[in-house]
Amino acid sequence: xxxxxxxxxxxxxxxxxxxxxxxxxxxxxxxxxxxxxxxxxxxxxxxxxxxxxxxxxxxxxxxxxxxxxxxxxxxxxxxxxxxxxxxxxxxxxxxxxxxxxxxxxxxxxxxxxxxxxxxxxxxxxxxxxxxxxxxxxxxxxxxxxxxxxxxxxxxxxxxxxxxxxxxxxxxxxxxxxxxxxxxxxxxxxxxxxxxxxxxxxxxxxxxxxxxxxxxxxxxxxxxxxxxxxxxxxxxxxxxxxxxxxxxxxxxxxxxxxxxxxxxxxxxxxxxxxxxxxxxxxxxxxxxxxxxxxxxxxxxxxxxxxxxxxxxxxxxxxxxxxxxxxxxxxxxxxxxxxxxxxxxxxxxxxxxxxxxxxxxxxxxxxxxxxxxxxxxxxxxxxxxxxxxxxxxxxxxxxxxxxxxxxxxxxxxxxxxxxxxxxxxxxxxxxxxxxxxxxxxxxxxxxxxxxxx
Amino acid sequence: xxxxxxxxxxxxxxxxxxxxxxxxxxxxxxxxxxxxxxxxxxxxxxxxxxxxxxxxxxxxxxxxxxxxxxxxxxxxxxxxxxxxxxxxxxxxxxxxxxxxxxxxxxxxxxxxxxxxxxxxxxxxxxxxxxxxxxxxxxxxxxxxxxxxxxxxxxxxxxxxxxxxxxxxxxxxxxxxxxxxxxxxxxxxxxxxxxxxxxxxxxxxxxxxxxxxxxxxxxxxxxxxxxxxxxxxxxxxxxxxxxxxxxxxxxxxxxxxxxxxxxxxxxxxxxxxxxxxxxxxxxxxxxxxxxxxxxxxxxxxxxxxxxxxxxxxxxxxxxxxxxxxxxxxxxxxxxxxxxxxxxxxxxxxxxxxxxxxxxxxxxxxxxxxxxxxxxxxxxxxxxxxxxxxxxxxxxxxxxxxxxxxxxxxxxxxxxxxxxxxxxxxxxxxxxxxxxxxxxxxxxxxxxxxxxx
Numbered sequence: 001x002x003x004x005x006x007x008x009x010x011x012x013x014x015x016x017x018x019x020x021x022x023x024x025x026x027x028x029x030x031x032x033x034x035x036x037x038x039x040x041x042x043x044x045x046x047x048x049x050x051x052x053x054x055x056x057x058x059x060x061x062x063x064x065x066x067x068x069x070x071x072x073x074x075x076x077x078x079x080x081x082x083x084x085x086x087x088x089x090x091x092x093x094x095x096x097x098x099x100x101x102x103x104x105x106x107x108x109x110x111x112x113x114x115x116x117x118x119x120x121x122x123x124x125x126x127x128x129x130x131x132x133x134x135x136x137x138x139x140x141x142x143x144x145x146x147x148x149x150x151x152x153x154x155x156x157x158x159x160x161x162x163x164x165x166x167x168x169x170x171x172x173x174x175x176x177x178x179x180x181x182x183x184x185x186x187x188x189x190x191x192x193x194x195x196x197x198x199x200x201x202x203x204x205x206x207x208x209x210x211x212x213x214x215x216x217x218x219x220x221x222x223x224x225x226x227x228x229x230x231x232x233x234x235x236x237x238x239x240x241x242x243x244x245x246x247x248x249x250x251x252x253x254x255x256x257x258x259x260x261x262x263x264x265x266x267x268x269x270x271x272x273x274x275x276x277x278x279x280x281x282x283x284x285x286x287x288x289x290x291x292x293x294x295x296x297x298x299x300x301x302x303x304x305x306x307x308x309x310x311x312x313x314x315x316x317x318x319x320x321x322x323x324x325x326x327x328x329x330x331x332x333x334x335x336x337x338x339x340x341x342x343x344x345x346x347x348x349x350x351x352x353x354x355x356x357x358x359x360x361x362x363x364x365x366x367x368x369x370x371x372x373x374x375x376x377x378x379x380x381x382x383x384x385x386x387x388x389x390x391x392x393x394x395x396x397x398x399x400x401x402x403x404x405x406x407x408x409x410x411x412x413x414x415x416x417x418x419x420x421x422x423x424x425x426x427x428x429x430x431x432x433x434x435x436x437x438x439x440x441x442x443x444x445x446x447x448x449x450x451x
Numbered sequence: 452x453x454x455x456x457x458x459x460x461x462x463x464x465x466x467x468x469x470x471x472x473x474x475x476x477x478x479x480x481x482x483x484x485x486x487x488x489x490x491x492x493x494x495x496x497x498x499x500x501x502x503x504x505x506x507x508x509x510x511x512x513x514x515x516x517x518x519x520x521x522x523x524x525x526x527x528x529x530x531x532x533x534x535x536x537x538x539x540x541x542x543x544x545x546x547x548x549x550x551x552x553x554x555x556x557x558x559x560x561x562x563x564x565x566x567x568x569x570x571x572x573x574x575x576x577x578x579x580x581x582x583x584x585x586x587x588x589x590x591x592x593x594x595x596x597x598x599x600x601x602x603x604x605x606x607x608x609x610x611x612x613x614x615x616x617x618x619x620x621x622x623x624x625x626x627x628x629x630x631x632x633x634x635x636x637x638x639x640x641x642x643x644x645x646x647x648x649x650x651x652x653x654x655x656x657x658x659x660x661x662x663x664x665x666x667x668x669x670x671x672x673x674x675x676x677x678x679x680x681x682x683x684x685x686x687x688x689x690x691x692x693x694x695x696x697x698x699x700x701x702x703x704x705x706x707x708x709x710x711x712x713x714x715x716x717x718x719x720x721x722x723x724x725x726x727x728x729x730x731x732x733x734x735x736x737x738x739x740x741x742x743x744x745x746x747x748x749x750x751x752x753x754x755x756x757x758x759x760x761x762x763x764x765x766x767x768x769x770x771x772x773x774x775x776x777x778x779x780x781x782x783x784x785x786x787x788x789x790x791x792x793x794x795x796x797x798x799x800x801x802x803x804x805x806x807x808x809x810x811x812x813x814x815x816x817x818x819x820x821x822x823x824x825x826x827x828x829x830x831x832x833x834x835x836x837x838x839x840x841x842x843x844x845x846x847x848x849x850x851x852x853x854x855x856x857x858x859x860x861x862x863x864x865x866x867x868x869x870x871x872x873x874x875x876x877x878x879x880x881x882x883x884x885x886x887x888x889x890x891x892x893x894x895x896x897x898x899x900x901x902x
Contacts, residue, residue, distance in 0.1 A: 010614070015614075017614065022643065048543055048544060049639050054620030055619065056619065059609075059619065062550075062551035062643060063548045065517055066516055067520070069520035069524075071524075073521045093514075100517045104518070120639050124637050163466075166507075166731065168510065171504060171505050171506050187571075187574035188575050190501065191499070191501050191511065191513075192512065
């Protein structure tokens with residue numbers, strides 16, 4: 001919902017609740033605001049199913065790759081990250097679409113790779129059951145392997161363009177994948193020449209054991225929900241260790257925890273904003289959704305009691321395992337009642353919420369950055385567009401003054417912004433272009449599909 | 452290839468053969484030229500496989516739905532038609548993407564429905580063989596049925612937007628398809644609210660018996676390759692008769708033959724342009740492709756002889772049946788040598804080629820229009836961008852003066868341009884909005900994937 005990441009944001013006087021997520025002019029303006037702040041990218045969560053109760057809050061989203069193409073046309077630098085599922089797509093179609101967005105945007109595309117842990121999605125694609133967590137991740141790994149082969153199916157210099165001889169390109173520089181695997185058989189080359197970034201930045205957000213292994217193997221950026229500095233540090237350390245085990249340089253994998261800032265002129269004003277938002281959550285809806293995530297009956301979750309003691313273990317969960325564990329641990333650690341837990345989840349949905357002045361938000365960001373718990377942050381304003389405008393106009397200048405964030409864009413592609421090199425083609429011995437690392441990185445999400 | 456519909460267009464001095472089809476700024480300018488001429492739409496052919504020999508001519512295309520989204524952002528009226536395959540997509544994903552493009556463009560989306568008759572495509576999606584012609588068309592019909600259910604899964608007025616009560620929408624106005632069929636099971640509603648046009652204009656181009664039945668049942672516009680007025684008239688008459696058999700008003704189905712205009716200041720100049728283009732075709736490539744279409748060995752097609760007498764019958768062809776028949780009939784009717792046939796196909800690929808002055812091109816269009824052989828035309832310039840500019844600047848004014856074409860856009864959606872009503876929702880008793888028919892309709896194609 002594009003009125004903000006807090007589920008009640010649409011009920012504020014400032015919000016226009018009318019189909020914000022399908023209003024392309026509104027989405028384009030959000031992207032332009034993020035670009036004005038020199039943020040690295042905008043990011044769209046997504047899932048191929050109508051998850052939400054339309055009674056509860058603004059519903060209705062557009063398919064994000066076409067949204068990014070429309071945003072690319074009115075921006076020039078901001079990175080463009082779309083979520084797409086490896087479980088409910090074919091590699092040929094999806095690799096082609098992301099390569100196309102990378103061409104259209106001049107090298108600004110990113111793909112947030114998800115396996116889609118929702119029964120509702122499975123039932124839109126001919127299945128009665130959610131595929132098992134393990135099988136979804138096995139398919140995801142093979143999907144990415146195939147996509148990489150497709151993105152490398154053209155060398156960078158296929159074109160010869162000899163009009164005189166009537167020879168346009170060199171067929172020897174085309175390399176059809178001829179992939180035969182467990183989940184996919186894909187014979188031919190992509191229709192699309194190798195793109196400005198070679199392929200989209202690979203992003204991942206799963207925090208389960210399988211998810212972390214997938215990220216360690218392939219991802220260049222990882223979005224993660226972490227409530228405490230210690231948890232965030234442990235997560236980043238674990239992920240980078242796993243990347244080393246896969247033979248990778250851990251500097252090529254950026255960890256980006258989410259933060260839900262609520263910014264006020266004073267700390268008291270920010271807190272009052274947050275309290276107003278929490279007051280506007282309708283607990284009966286939120287409780288039903290919590291009950292679904294926890295696989296219990298809503299009646300087993302009285303609003304003013306803590307969570308019941310006898311919840312299923314993570315191993316029994318086939319859906320979003322890491323999200324399940326995060327919620328249960330948050331509730332147990334802080335001994336939250338169901339009502340308090342709902343307030344926390346309705347605001348940040350498991351992400352760190354922080355209310356304060358612009359200076360205080362900058363402090364909160366710097367604290368994690370200095371501790372090595374984050375390579376950057378996924379900024380998820382509680383209310384949009386005002387929360388993004390506040391961040392860009394008030395917090396970014398503080399970070400820039402402290403030398404923690406760029407004053408201007410120094411590159412043109414999304415990998416440039418993240419300080420990552422363009423992947424070399426396997427047949428190219430000159431290697432990829434390497435550029436310096438930027439001080440910190442920041443993205444913004446404005447479509448939360450993880451309910 | 453976006454240097455024009457003639458396969459040798461890229462070899463002309465005016466052409467830039469460097470990845471024109473992946474240069475979004477170039478494609479956006481073509482669309483703006485078409486919009487300047489008040490054409491109904493632009494149209495992208497497509498197939499999920501690299502069909503072409505990259506040695507032969509410029510290759511490499513982008514996925515067209517994302518291209519259209521990027522074009523939508525820099526245009527306001529021109530319709531945006533993309534080809535997509537029912538054989539190699541899932542209905543949920545594709546319905547959602549077209550609904551999204553319709554939202555993004557303010558109601559300008561069209562879907563050219565194809566079943567994709569290429570073994571190369573099958574092999575990119577885990578198949579060893581091309582599915583049979585019949586089974587592809589059965590799947591296509593069910594695919595469209597599911598897509599229509601998904602596009603009607605939201606009523607037009609789901610939103611309530613009651614901030615006070617905290618109720619955003621009315622769940623009773625959401626209608627999950629719960630579709631269970633031969634090829635698909637799709638349970639849930641689309642993520643995307645009903646779009647400005649309700650759903651994209653449905654376009655079809657198959658001219659086989661199965662193809663014509665599919666068009667008669669669902670299509671609102673049909674692209675067709677017809678060489679003679681008599682053939683075009685017979686085709687249009689047959690198609691409209693079939694539409695009546697499906698219980699439809701034949702006025703809701705527009706037949707748009709392709710025309711490949713080569714425009715010169717004099718007739719001699721136009722003919723010289725066409726001859727220059729034909730001279731630039733490399734016959735060895737073209738012969739290999741012709742041999743593949745005809746399912747014979749290239750050595751059985753000497754360049755200066757007519758086609759062999761013993762070709763397979765259309766019934767034995769599982770690929771593009773109607774195209775096969777068109778080629779064979781064209782060669783037999785005009786007793787063309789293989790070399791002459793290659794010249795015709797390299798220019799218009801089975802479509803009517805017409806060289807002459809702007810007045811003569813307008814005459815050629817008017818002749819078919821007056822005879823009732825066309826409801827409009829698919830303009831396929833031999834050379835781009837100059838051929839489109841010539842058409843817009845020289846032919847359109849003649850058609851406008853003759854009262855055959857609009858002077859300004861009178862509507863905002865693609866259906867408005869075609870004189871078709873917005874489809875009513877099945878639960879809406881007030882019916883669709885009806886608008887007057889325009890005098891004639893014209894589209895332009897600029898990416899030929901049918902080789």
